[in-house]
Amino acid sequence: MDDLYLIAINLTRRCNLRCAHCYLDAATLEHGSDPELTTEEVYSLLDEIAGRSQATLVVLTGGEPLLRHDLETLLEHGSKLGLFMVVGSNGVLLSDKRVQSLKAAGAMGIGISLDSLDAEQHNRFRGSPRAWQKTLAGMEACRRHGLAFQIHFSVTESNADEIAAMI
Numbered sequence: 001m002d003d004l005y006l007i008a009i010n011l012t013r014r015c016n017l018r019c020a021h022c023y024l025d026a027a028t029l030e031h032g033s034d035p036e037l038t039t040e041e042v043y044s045l046l047d048e049i050a051g052r053s054q055a056t057l058v059v060l061t062g063g064e065p066l067l068r069h070d071l072e073t074l075l076e077h078g079s080k081l082g083l084f085m086v087v088g089s090n091g092v093l094l095s096d097k098r099v100q101s102l103k104a105a106g107a108m109g110i111g112i113s114l115d116s117l118d119a120e121q122h123n124r125f126r127g128s129p130r131a132w133q134k135t136l137a138g139m140e141a142c143r144r145h146g147l148a149f150q151i152h153f154s155v156t157e158s159n160a161d162e163i164a165a166m167i
Contacts, residue, residue: 004056007049008088011071012036012063017090018127021154039070043077050081059111061088066098072105079106086110088152092131094138099145109148112139116159117166125156 013033015022037045049056058078065071066089078085087102091112102110112135116122119132126132142149153159153166 004049004053006057006059008059008061009037009042009045010062011042011060011065011068011074014067015062015064015090016067016092016128017064017131019090020125020127021156039073042070042074046074046078046081046083050078050083054082055084057084057086059086059088061111064090064093066093072101075102075105075107084108089113089138090126090131091135091138092128093134094141096141096144099138099141099147103145103147107147109150110142111152112142112149113152113154114139114166115154115156117162121159125154125158 013036046058049058060071060074062068065087068074071087075085075087085106086109087107088111091110091114094110094112113126114122114132114135115125116132122132122135123129139149151166153163155163
């Protein structure tokens with residue numbers, strides 16, 4: 001059957017931020033929770049997805065997927081199966097080196113969370129004093145190395161007035 005168009009795989013519950021809208025507790029964000037899928041289990045899942053449809057867009061997300069040591073390996077495996085592999089991230093850990101590594105592994109793009117055009121408001125929402133600056137630096141790294149990205153904007157009462165400007 002060729003009926004899988006998009007599937008998101010939450011690789012981890014660990015995260016480097018403490019976002020206001022997150023449903024995870026602080027201990028889970030820092031340490032993750034059992035059981036996190038192993039590399040082999042994700043391989044098996046990707047194999048199964050590819051067996052149903054090679055036209056599927058697979059989003060590797062979390063938590064923060066860049067905290068997984070095997071992210072590039074997972075991207076490479078899915079790409080070799082013919083799947084369209086992308087990453088969903090808060091963007092804070094996107095350095096030039098990491099962007100190049102993700103692209104070389106087969107990432108076709110990355111969704112990056114940005115919740116305000118105002119640095120202070122974004123930082124408050126994301127629970128980190130430099131999240132906005134690091135996220136924008138991550139976007140610039142993507143631009144420099146030709147890795148497509150899109151902005152994921154969580155609309156709340158405090159930023160709904162920014163929708164037009166964000167677009």
